[in-house]
Amino acid sequence: MRTARASYVPATTRAALARFGVSVVASVDGTKISVSPYELPGEVEWRVDMLHWYITKVVLDLMWLPREELMAYLERTKQALVAESNLHQLEADLVVDAASSTLQRLDWSPTGAPEARARLVDHVHSTWDALQERYVNIVSSSPQR
Structure with missing residues (x-):
């Protein structure tokens, strides 16, 4: 799966990107975290x-x-x-x-x-x-x- 890096990507955008095989990755304290394509709690x-x-x-x-x-x-x-x-x-x-x-x-x-x-x-x-x-x-x- 290809990766897109961004500070904040709205859930609808993440969900649409996932349909194209693109995952959103956030970097937290140097650790890369794959962000769910679904709306997150909070x-x-x-x-x-x-x-x-x-x-x-x-x-x-x-x-x-x-x-x-x-x-x-x-x-x-x-x-x-x-x-x-x-x-x-x-x-x-x-x-x-x-x-x-x-x-x-x-x-x-x-x-x-x-x-x-x-x-x-x-x-x-x-x-x-x-x-x-x-x-x-x-x-x-x-x-x-």
Whole structure:
């Protein structure tokens, strides 16, 4: 069977690739693990939490931009979420729309306190690290079918 290497491949894509004889392999701590072509326990919940993380990250980025730059940033972000983060176009649309909607409800100023921004950035980074650890645990428990 041929092997495709990727950080995250959705279950539907893994299942379709399996029909063509392609298996998806993840590398965890230097060990290669064949990822099941079927949905893994906790995978959907992890993906939802990852999308929430992206929403939070985009809101944080937007909060520090001048208002006149927001629309251009949102468009670039949507493109980057698809091209660089491998989100589906519908997921990228959701992230950008939810972030924009959230920002409209917040009372914020782009010149806010730098120490508050630093705390928020630290929180976003630690949350990302926790998401990555969850993904590793999900893949590590992947049934080998």
